[in-house]
Amino acid sequence: MRRTLYCGNLREQHAGEKVVLEGWVNRRRDLGGLIFIDLRDREGIVQVIANPDSTCFTEADRVRPEWVVRVVGVVRSRPADQVNPKLSTGAVEVVAESLEVLAEAKTPPFPIDAGWRGEQDQSVNEEVRLKNRVVDLRRKRLHDNLRLRHKVIAAIYRFLDAEGFIGVETPYLTRSTPEGARDFLVPSRLEPGHFYALPQSPQLFKQMLMVAGYDRYFQIARCFRDEDLRADRQPDFTQLDMELSFVTQEDIIALNERLAAYILQEALGVELSLPFPRLTYAEVMNRYGSDKPDLRFGLELQDATEVFKGGEFRAFASAETVKVLVVPALLPRKEIEELEALAKSKGAAGLAWARLENSAFTGGIARFIPPGLREKIAISEGQTVLFVAGPWRKAVESLGAVRLELGKRLKLIEPGYKFLWVVDFPLLEWDEEANRWTYMHHPFTSPNLEDLPLLENNPGQVRAYAYDFVLNGSEIGGGSIRIHRRDLQERMFTLLGIGPQEAQEKFGFLLEALSYGAPPHGGIAWGLDRFVAHLAGEDSIREVIAFPKNKEGKETLTGAPAPVDETQLAAVGLAIRGNA
RNA sequence: GCUCCGGUGGUGUAGUUGGUUAACAUACCCGCCUGUCACGUGGGAGAUCGCGGGUUCAAGUCCCGUCCGGAGCGCCA
Numbered sequence: 001m002r003r004t005l006y007c008g009n010l011r012e013q014h015a016g017e018k019v020v021l022e023g024w025v026n027r028r029r030d031l032g033g034l035i036f037i038d039l040r041d042r043e044g045i046v047q048v049i050a051n052p053d054s055t056c057f058t059e060a061d062r063v064r065p066e067w068v069v070r071v072v073g074v075v076r077s078r079p080a081d082q083v084n085p086k087l088s089t090g091a092v093e094v095v096a097e098s099l100e101v102l103a104e105a106k107t108p109p110f111p112i113d114a115g116w117r118g119e120q121d122q123s124v125n126e127e128v129r130l131k132n133r134v135v136d137l138r139r140k141r142l143h144d145n146l147r148l149r150h151k152v153i154a155a156i157y158r159f160l161d162a163e164g165f166i167g168v169e170t171p172y173l174t175r176s177t178p179e180g181a182r183d184f185l186v187p188s189r190l191e192p193g194h195f196y197a198l199p200q201s202p203q204l205f206k207q208m209l210m211v212a213g214y215d216r217y218f219q220i221a222r223c224f225r226d227e228d229l230r231a232d233r234q235p236d237f238t239q240l241d242m243e244l245s246f247v248t249q250e251d252i253i254a255l256n257e258r259l260a261a262y263i264l265q266e267a268l269g270v271e272l273s274l275p276f277p278r279l280t281y282a283e284v285m286n287r288y289g290s291d292k293p294d295l296r297f298g299l300e301l302q303d304a305t306e307v308f309k310g311g312e313f314r315a316f317a318s319a320e321t322v323k324v325l326v327v328p329a330l331l332p333r334k335e336i337e338e339l340e341a342l343a344k345s346k347g348a349a350g351l352a353w354a355r356l357e358n359s360a361f362t363g364g365i366a367r368f369i370p371p372g373l374r375e376k377i378a379i380s381e382g383q384t385v386l387f388v389a390g391p392w393r394k395a396v397e398s399l400g401a402v403r404l405e406l407g408k409r410l411k412l413i414e415p416g417y418k419f420l421w422v423v424d425f426p427l428l429e430w431d432e433e434a435n436r437w438t439y440m441h442h443p444f445t446s447p448n449l450e451d452l453p454l455l456e457n458n459p460g461q462v463r464a465y466a467y468d469f470v471l472n473g474s475e476i477g478g479g480s481i482r483i484h485r486r487d488l489q490e491r492m493f494t495l496l497g498i499g500p501q502e503a504q505e506k507f508g509f510l511l512e513a514l515s516y517g518a519p520p521h522g523g524i525a526w527g528l529d530r531f532v533a534h535l536a537g538e539d540s541i542r543e544v545i546a547f548p549k550n551k552e553g554k555e556t557l558t559g560a561p562a563p564v565d566e567t568q569l570a571a572v573g574l575a576i577r578g579n580a
Numbered sequence: 581g582c583u584c585c586g587g588u589g590g591u592g593u594a595g596u597u598g599g600u601u602a603a604c605a606u607a608c609c610c611g612c613c614u615g616u617c618a619c620g621u622g623g624g625a626g627a628u629c630g631c632g633g634g635u636u637c638a639a640g641u642c643c644c645g646u647c648c649g650g651a652g653c654g655c656c657a
Binding site (some may be wrong): 027029030031032033034035036038049051053064065078079080081084086087090094104106109110111113114117119122123124125126127128130133178180181182200201203225226227228230231233344345438439440441442443444446540550551552 | 583586587590591592594606607608611612614615616617618619620648649650651652653654655657
């Protein structure tokens, strides 16, 4: 008595067949002398009917939602007036001959049946959902999300295999490397007092595979970073990691956008037109105030630095940058104040404003606006102008945050998938705290060779061969061409304040590898959880991870992290220090 | 570490300027019902309103603290 097919796959063509179904009771309708059971498995639900004269009627009377049952019965077409058009199995039903209870079930803590009959699931507090993740995972939404994730990964394997990529696994127990994110440490039993670190990414391993001549590598790799969590970030996450030899930045970008188009075609049936826009870092920062702009709406920032320069409005006259956002609405005072709070949280000194009413600026800083503004920037009746003045980076980023918020509030965001590449990132940025230059991407990123002469004297101007892959305002990938010459890598380490001794100690194996004849190479890593979340239309990556961590980094199903026995600690030579 | 938001039967919500039996839906249990498909219908059980303290004649409601959860800042090469 093995299952003959999935409940959700029954169709009119099966009418007259005897079938064996196994699954969960999604819902039971007891009409007194007649009982209907919606039986569910991963493919969907089908209506099972138990007649009062059937031997299985007593069992059917006993079952409850979420019980696991095996039904043997005959498929029958429903009369036209009894077809349920909402179900893909709605043209048939199964007349039960026998019904065997395989497992009884407690009443679930929250409803899970609605999604399976094509309705909206009731929203349930996430804390309750995560505590009962097994029940939660039964819901249609998570079934759909995890199957979408699988389709994406299967498409990645097909595409990259066809492109000649070789999948290679790299170690999870590896060595701690300085900077970047905080490492997760794993104590060594064989060498007490020494630690492995879980990899933040397979970066160095894949570079060494390139030196070893594998030419095209990829891996769906788990990565670990011990930092605080967000809706789109958790400590163990999945990357699609790849690396290619003898390539340029353009080769990697072109390949990856073809991959993205293939995935969307395979997983969602969505057609994308290539190539995706390529914008420089300077351009996206100036136009959108973000290095991961959401291109699903316009509302671009504009520049008014020159208009105010040397003018009577002191606050703007000497500002490095004055950015302007023209909002197609007359914003009320209260809303502007909320937006100002947002701008300030991103480092703006304030958010100046004025409205254009009856052909004149009114309110806010209206009387300080020079006539030149309207010559430079188109502003129409009934619009609001918002300004941020200050250092360039703070000005654009804070007004960029306002842009994003207004996009949401004014419902300007169009549906769809807006991919783009951000290129020409600066190689280095100034670290105020450490009072020195630090890398923007990672220390193995190649400078743009045209800018090499600037490296020591004007490091801030040096562009990197680094690129980010952005989808709907979210960074879903990033990569770079790597340094493949030992001398240049050592020069970078020096610039970053990593002395020869430290470089040798921490990255000796890399420098050694580079001295054995390394090919020019580069690659990229995608944040797979984020990418899938976007495709699934979810705001949180927890919706596309089977067993996610909560905001506090806890895995609520097993209760990790948890204390361990004294003997386990002793085995690795550790003792817990009292909380100071 | 910080800011903001939330916590009311199993679940999802309501609860007015503080006012006495904490409401509704659904789920659950029992009864009736042969064509339902969120079946219908009658009945029942189920909440010391996250926890502690304070103000008050009176606190789900106001105040303070605390715990838990979420969004964000810092952090995340």
